[in-house]
Amino acid sequence: MFTIMIIEDNELIRNEIHNLLDLNKYKTIKIHDFNNITNQVKEYNPDLILLDINLPNDDGFKICTEIRSFSKTPIIFVTSRSTNIDELMGITLGADDFITKPYNTQILLARVASVLKRAYPNEKITDNIEHNGITLNILTNTIQYNDKSVELTKNEFKILHYLLINRGKIVSRVDILDYLWDSALFVNDNTLTVNITRIRNKMEELGIKDYIKTKRGQGYMI
CATH class of the missing domain: 1.10.10.10 (Winged helix-like DNA-binding domain superfamily/Winged helix DNA-binding domain)
Structure with a gap:
């Protein structure tokens, strides 16, 4: 079972993503403390990170950069920021995918499965x-x-x-x-x-x- 970390400060969206992933047999880690997020990534070592851009302290771009300094864990931005510049910056900083809110739940699941397949080709992932x-x-x-x-x-x-x-x-x-x-x-x-x-x-x-x-x-x- 893959473990997915959800870094999202909106509680309703955080719980919605958690419920969706849980129903599809993923284990989730919901971040509630937005201080020292990178330390939490090191501690839990998830298989995939879903990352918002607009967060209470550091923005998602900075967090993505910090994570990439020590980890190749796949990152998908899930954000209301929808400009081409935001998407280009996210991918340039090392994100694996970029999804805008409001998202289609089935597309989100498909993107998650696709990124996991690329990152862990020897693991069996079924559609x-x-x-x-x-x-x-x-x-x-x-x-x-x-x-x-x-x-x-x-x-x-x-x-x-x-x-x-x-x-x-x-x-x-x-x-x-x-x-x-x-x-x-x-x-x-x-x-x-x-x-x-x-x-x-x-x-x-x-x-x-x-x-x-x-x-x-x-x-x-x-």
Whole structure:
């Protein structure tokens, strides 16, 4: 399991990134003390750093420079600073990628996976979740089964992905709705029902039946 350090002073964004990475099986370290950040990098020795530019004390550019003086740990800037000059400076100082806020969560995950693959080529990193013959491709939002595939909408993908990473457990409708809201996907209870039905219909197109089970009064389960 890769360890990712989140250097972000906005608590809501910091927690959002943490939750997203945690659901995708990454270990995270959230920085709360913005004094001596480089010492914390040395102490925890993460596999990847997500770094904001606008921080309470030193800016991200200075921190990136300091980290590069002793470490080759991959760095991705995740920032609201979106000018070409900011991006050019970040890459010039040694960052591996540059993502602007507000970000698409799936693009953020794809960039993280891509940088990790380049940095650790001998480590196995998968873009897929496989379970009972079904493959959910995280990068293409598709379900694959017996050499056939079907594409999911963003909401359908997020719902199925959440159920899959919690497979073997009953997931309540409230939990699913909270997860979608945290991902900036605004779905109400009726829309959730419609999306579950659409996922089931698409699975049946591939020959998959009864994959998502309804637990009456409790939620859904894979």
